[in-house]
Amino acid sequence: MKQKITKGKVIRNCLQLSAAIVVAGGVGFQFHENHQLNSDLTTLKNNHKETVQKLEEANKSNKQLEKNNKEMKETTDKLNNDIKGFKEKEKSLKDETKFLKKQTKSLKEVNKKLEQSKKELQGKLQEEREYPSRLKTNTPTKNSSKTKTRSTTAVSSNTSNKVVQGVGTAYTSNCAGCTGTTASGKSVSPGMVAMDQWVPLGTKVKITCPEYPQINGVYNVEDRGGAIHGNRVDIYMTSHSEAVKFGKRDIKIEILN
Structure with a gap:
C-alpha cells in the first residue's frame, strides 16, 4: 500500500534535517573552540614558564647588583677612611715640618751664638799667646x-x-x-x-x-x-x-x- 506523501510531512522532514545539521555544526564548532582553547592554554603555560625563568634571572641579577652595591659601599667607606687617615697624616706632617723649621731656626740662632763665642774665645786665646x-x-x-x-x-x-x-x-x-x-x-x-x-x-x-x-x-x-x-x-x-x-x-x- 503506497503511503501518501503530504506537504506537511515534507516540511517536517526538512525541519528535522535542518535541526540535525545545526546540531552537527554546533558540535563541530564546539570541538574547534575547545581545540583553540587548549592551544591557547599551552601557549600561556609556555609564556608563564618563560616569564618565571625571566623573573628568576631578574632576581639573580638584582641579588648580584645588591652584592656589587654592598661591595662598592664598603670600598667607598674604606677609601673615605683612607682619605681621612691621609689628611690626618698630612696635618701631622705639616705640624712636624713647622716644628722642625722652628727647631732649625733655633739651632741657627744657637749656632750663630756659638760661632760668636768661638770667635771671642779665639781672640782671647790669641791675646793670651801675645802677652803671657x-x-x-x-x-x-x-x-x-x-x-x-x-x-x-x-x-x-x-x-x-x-x-x-x-x-x-x-x-x-x-x-x-x-x-x-x-x-x-x-x-x-x-x-x-x-x-x-x-x-x-x-x-x-x-x-x-x-x-x-x-x-x-x-x-x-x-x-x-x-x-x-x-x-x-x-x-x-x-x-x-x-x-x-x-x-x-x-x-x-x-x-x-
Missing part, C-alpha cells in the same frame, strides 16, 4: 822703680777723676809658664787689673759694666800686657770658666787717683 809674659816674674829694678814713680806722679795729675769708655777682658793665672806675678811685683789676686802705660801702676780705677754688673767695683792697676793698649782693661779672675763667660765687653772706666 806679663804673668811671669817681672821684678822691677831700683832705677826703673824710680822712673815709674816719677812717671806715675807726672801722669796722675792728668788722669785723676777721668772717665772714659773702654773694653773689658778677663784673664787668669792658670796658663803654662805663668808664675802669677804681676808687672808691679805683686802676686795676682782678685781686685787687680792690667792697663796700658798711660795709667800708672797702683792707680785705683772704678769699672762699670751694665751688661755684666758682677764685675762692677774698684780695682788696682797692678799689671801690663803686650796686647793691652788704649782704653782696654784686663781684669784678673780666679776661675777660667768665669773669665771665658765674661769674654769681651764694653765698660766705663773712672780713674780715681
Whole structure:
C-alpha cells in the first residue's frame, strides 16, 4: 500500500534535517573552540614558564647588583677612611715640618751664638799667646822703680777723676809658664787689673759694666800686657770658666787717683 506523501510531512522532514545539521555544526564548532582553547592554554603555560625563568634571572641579577652595591659601599667607606687617615697624616706632617723649621731656626740662632763665642774665645786665646809674659816674674829694678814713680806722679795729675769708655777682658793665672806675678811685683789676686802705660801702676780705677754688673767695683792697676793698649782693661779672675763667660765687653772706666 503506497503511503501518501503530504506537504506537511515534507516540511517536517526538512525541519528535522535542518535541526540535525545545526546540531552537527554546533558540535563541530564546539570541538574547534575547545581545540583553540587548549592551544591557547599551552601557549600561556609556555609564556608563564618563560616569564618565571625571566623573573628568576631578574632576581639573580638584582641579588648580584645588591652584592656589587654592598661591595662598592664598603670600598667607598674604606677609601673615605683612607682619605681621612691621609689628611690626618698630612696635618701631622705639616705640624712636624713647622716644628722642625722652628727647631732649625733655633739651632741657627744657637749656632750663630756659638760661632760668636768661638770667635771671642779665639781672640782671647790669641791675646793670651801675645802677652803671657806679663804673668811671669817681672821684678822691677831700683832705677826703673824710680822712673815709674816719677812717671806715675807726672801722669796722675792728668788722669785723676777721668772717665772714659773702654773694653773689658778677663784673664787668669792658670796658663803654662805663668808664675802669677804681676808687672808691679805683686802676686795676682782678685781686685787687680792690667792697663796700658798711660795709667800708672797702683792707680785705683772704678769699672762699670751694665751688661755684666758682677764685675762692677774698684780695682788696682797692678799689671801690663803686650796686647793691652788704649782704653782696654784686663781684669784678673780666679776661675777660667768665669773669665771665658765674661769674654769681651764694653765698660766705663773712672780713674780715681
